[in-house]
Structures are given as structure tokens and as C-alpha cells.
Amino acid sequence: DGGITQSPKYLFRKEGQNVTLSCEQNLNHDAMYWYRQDPGQGLRLIYYSQIVNDFQKGDIAEGYSVSREKKESFPLTVTSAQKNPTAFYLCASSKGQGNNQPQHFGDGTRLSIL
Amino acid sequence: AQRVTQPEKLLSVFKGAPVELKCNYSYSGSPELFWYVQYSRQRLQLLLRHISRESIKGFTADLNKGETSFHLKKPFAQEEDSAMYYCAIRGGANNLFFGTGTRLTVIP
Numbered sequence: 001d002g003g004i005t006q007s008p009k010y011l012f013r014k015e016g017q018n019v020t021l022s023c024e025q026n027l028n029h030d031a032m033y034w035y036r037q038d039p040g041q042g043l044r045l046i047y048y049s050q051i052v053n054d055f056q057k058g059d060i061a062e063g064y065s066v067s068r069e070k071k072e073s074f075p076l077t078v079t080s081a082q083k084n085p086t087a088f089y090l091c092a093s094s095k096g097q098g099n100n101q102p103q104h105f106g107d108g109t110r111l112s113i114l
Numbered sequence: 115a116q117r118v119t120q121p122e123k124l125l126s127v128f129k130g131a132p133v134e135l136k137c138n139y140s141y142s143g144s145p146e147l148f149w150y151v152q153y154s155r156q157r158l159q160l161l162l163r164h165i166s167r168e169s170i171k172g173f174t175a176d177l178n179k180g181e182t183s184f185h186l187k188k189p190f191a192q193e194e195d196s197a198m199y200y201c202a203i204r205g206g207a208n209n210l211f212f213g214t215g216t217r218l219t220v221i222p
Contacts, residue, residue: 033209040123042200042214058209090158102148103210105158 003027006091006106014114021076021109023091030096032074033103036060037088046089049074050096078111086113116141116205120213127191128221135186135216137175137201146204147184149175150212153197161186161199171195191220 004025013019023032031050035043045058049068063082068074074093078085088110092103117140127133139145149161162170164177164184175186184201201213 035212040214042118042120043210043212045209045211048209102160102163104160107157 003104004091004093004106006089006109008109009107011109011111012114013111016080018077018079019085019111021078021089021091021111023074023076023106025072025074025091025093025104027093027104028071029093029104030071031094031101032068033092033094034058034064034066034074034076035090035092037090037108043090046076085111087111116203116211118201118203118211118213120199120201120216122216123214124217124219126219126221129193130190133188133191133195133218133220135199135201135218137184137186137213139182139184139201139203141182141203141205145177145179147175147177148202148204148210149173149184149186150200150202151197152200153194158200191218193220193222196220 007022033048034046037043044060046064047058047066049055052068052071055066055068063079065077088108090108091106094101094103119138121136147164150158151161152158173188175184177184196219198215198217200215202210
């Protein structure tokens, strides 16, 4: 499908370790987003970035960190401070602000903490 | 603050029957609403948006500001419509706030 690529598809880590989830897009989109999907809770916004070298906290940013050094990349680090990291993580991108700018989603990464 | 409510976690209908997936919202400004769909083994994708007033795959959704609703409707459900459906509202900075989703199952 192309567009937005998330890797890996499955990730296992021990408690106390930081893990980084990759998100790359070749759509030339300015904005990128990270969501967390839990059963029965829909998608919740973790972080978003409207432009390179800038990012903002979403609703549930605690225990996570991001960087946006390149337009096409928006990696998410799940730190040891995140108390319940086991979840499905979705990355998305859009052309930016303004009307009629839908978000395009990746396939997701399922993170499990052993 | 923005909020989206999808009251039904699960919805089952028979093939050929009408289907309506409910979505209610709260938002202080002028809302932009979307329906996203996730078919089995596929990524989440945009189905339709209220601003376009379009019909996609036979689905329509009308924004009712009086009732603060954006229900998704289709007159005759098909088996391929079985999927997870999310209603979403756009907040500031192009952020989306999602409902908890409704899993639609169309029974043959």
C-alpha cells in the first residue's frame, strides 16, 4: 500500500526498557500523528507534529517521547515511565492544517511488554 | 472540549437490511466530522466526511447540529460492509478525536 510505513509490526520488550517505534511516510505530508488504540477506548492521540522540528503533546503524552528531525519520519519512543505500554500504536499523516485534509494511517505496531 | 460518542460497541444486521451507526458529538465551535473504517486485515482509512456531502460505498452521513449527531447510514447492508467503524471530529491543529468505535457484522 505504501504511503505510511510503520515498523516493526510486532514488538516485544522487557519491563524497564525504552522502545522506539518507527513511522515513515513518502506522501510529502507536513503533519504526522501518533495514536494509541486500546480495546473499548478507540484511538487516543499521543503526540502530533505539524512541521519539522516541532511537535506537541496530545491527550496521553506521559511516558512517551517523539522527534521530528525529518519531514518523512516521526519515531515514537515508549519509555519506562509509561505504566501500561502494551497496546496497538497507529501512526498517521496529513497534508497539514485546513479543511479537507484527511489523515492517512499506517498498519500499526503492536507492542507487548513481557 | 471535543468529544465523540458511539453508543454501540457491536451491531449486527442481516444482509439487505438497513444499517445505522450512531455518532453523537460535543464541540464548542463549528464541527468537522468524519467516518473512518477498518476492514479486516486492512489499515484504518477515511470513509467519508460531512463537508463533502458524499456517498461512499452506499454510505451517507448527515450532520445534524440540532441533535449534535452524525449517524452513518446505508439502506441495504452488504457482507463486505462488516468492519470496525470510527466516528471522529476535528479539533484544533487538524487533530482528530475518535469515538470508541462500532463493530458492524453483516449476517449473510
